[in-house]
Amino acid sequence: MKLKNLLLAAGLGATLVLGACGSDDSSSSDTSKDESTMSDDSSKTETAVDAEKIFANNCASCHGNNLEGNVGPNLTKVGSKYSSEEIQKIIKNGKGQMPAGILKDDKEIVAVADWLAEKK
Numbered sequence: 001m002k003l004k005n006l007l008l009a010a011g012l013g014a015t016l017v018l019g020a021c022g023s024d025d026s027s028s029s030d031t032s033k034d035e036s037t038m039s040d041d042s043s044k045t046e047t048a049v050d051a052e053k054i055f056a057n058n059c060a061s062c063h064g065n066n067l068e069g070n071v072g073p074n075l076t077k078v079g080s081k082y083s084s085e086e087i088q089k090i091i092k093n094g095k096g097q098m099p100a101g102i103l104k105d106d107k108e109i110v111a112v113a114d115w116l117a118e119k120k
């Protein structure tokens with residue numbers, strides 16, 4: 001009986017040691033948490049892709065600040081004509097007088113296309 005108690009106590013001691021190891025593990029997983037917060041930050045910059053700003057900087061000179069059109073056609077109802085995918089293709093490949101490759105970043109292309117596809 002006494003031996004069993006000793007074993008139990010030894011077992012408890014081992015669990016405590018394991019517990020200490022466990023807290024070491026959690027502190028190292030804290031560093032991996034830091035990494036994931038860093039990737040959270042980069043996803044924040046992704047969501048910070050501002051379609052309206054991108055349009056104002058790259059497209060408004062031809063399509064107007066309010067999509068009213070200028071050199072390029074009016075885009076206020078472009079979403080009823082094209083899907084986001086079709087607009088992405090137009091941005092990538094150009095169309096008629098519109099030059100291809102105005103936007104290089106796929107994220108920006110998708111953001112602007114999604115935004116325009118909602119204009120109906």
Ligand code: HEC
Binds near residue numbers: 081
């Ligand atoms: C240099 C002037 C110019 C710039 C800059 C420009 N476009 Fe255009 N865009 C045009 C012209 C011109 C057309 C008409 C092409 C045609 O149908 O012959 C056009 C057509 C389009 C169309 C199709 C409209 C329709 O009804 O068929 C979309 C969508 C479009 N542009 C989106 C954009 C976006 C988004 C940007 C910015 C990333 C942009 N354009 C930048 C000149 C421009």
